[in-house]
Amino acid sequence: MTEPAETVISVVVPTYNYAHLLPRALDSVLAQQAADVELIVVNDGSTDDSAAVLAAYAARHRCVRVAEQANAGAAAARNRGIRLARGSHVLLLDADDELLPDALATLRRLVAAHPEAGMFLGAQLSVYPDGRQRLRPPTAVPAGPPLLLARRYLLQKRISISHGAALFRRDLLLQRPYPETLRAGEDVPVFAYLLVSAPVVTTGEALARIHKHADSLRHDRENEEERAATMVQEVFAALPAPCQALCGRYTAQRYLSLFRAALLARDQAAARRFYLAAWRLSHWQALRWTYLRKAIRLFAWR
Secondary structure, eight states, X not given: OOOOOOOOEEEEEEESSOTTTHHHHXXXXXXXXXXXXXXXXXXXXXXXXXXXXXXXXXXXXXXXXXXXXXXXXXXXXXXXXXXXXXXSEEEEOOTTOEEOTTHHHHHHHHHHHOTTOSEEEEEEEEEOTTSOEEEEOOOOOOOOOHHHHHIIIIIXXXXXXXXXXXXXXXXXXXXXXXXXXXXXXXXXXXXXXXXXXXXXXEEEEEEEEEEOOOOTTTTOOTTHHHHHHHHHHHHHHSSOGGGGGGHHHHHXXXXXXXXXXXXXXXXXXXXXXXXXXXXXXXXXXXXXXXHHHHHHHHHHTO
16 A cells, blocks of 8 residues: 655645635646645635635645634734644745746755755746736845844845745744734744744745735834834844844834835824934944935925
């Protein structure tokens, strides 16, 4: 009797009210399904036809596992899927995106060649609302100490990581779950932890088609300072001791993000306050030209 293949890759699809796009995402996985791959869909309390769509898929495909839960947000849905996963590695595919052909075969080869790696990053095909497409190669991730990698990702923004075009070791995701207290940016603390915890392997092969759209939470300014503080706390909660030296500069960076959002909202008083807060925390961050030139114009208007 042939032993069942050990699950290597668990594809986890969290979804909330994406019934119209779910078939595209699921079909992109099922088209390259193999014995060592499983597909888990976490329905995060959808109120559309997602449950019916998923029931039909589960009835036709034995490899599809569906988990239903009350609406708790993307972080909770991802965490649920990761806990349910049987694979040594997890690919988190957003319900409005899709895998490219041979993505799983490429990742399988990389896992076999680099079992020590904690994260695999591939190229992605970005698709914009007007139909334009752009191939984005993965950013280089140099070997180096955790402090260097954390600085490049958190402060210099020279490392880019996207769900769908990345594969993660499941044991590391269990050590640093997605923070369910964050409404947006919940991937940043997880990606920062993965970067400094194990080697990273990149490939020029395109893994996913990522559909770009307006982020409704990006400009939500409700409780913005409180949410920024929570982000800082979550990012540094699991980072090793050498990385803690970056906390002040990263806090300044969060204030600079608030500064930019306030400018977009034409809230000049808040923009001035946020920039001065960033300046007090870190002159180096506040002097970055992309922010400094805006601040010069802002304070000159007084």
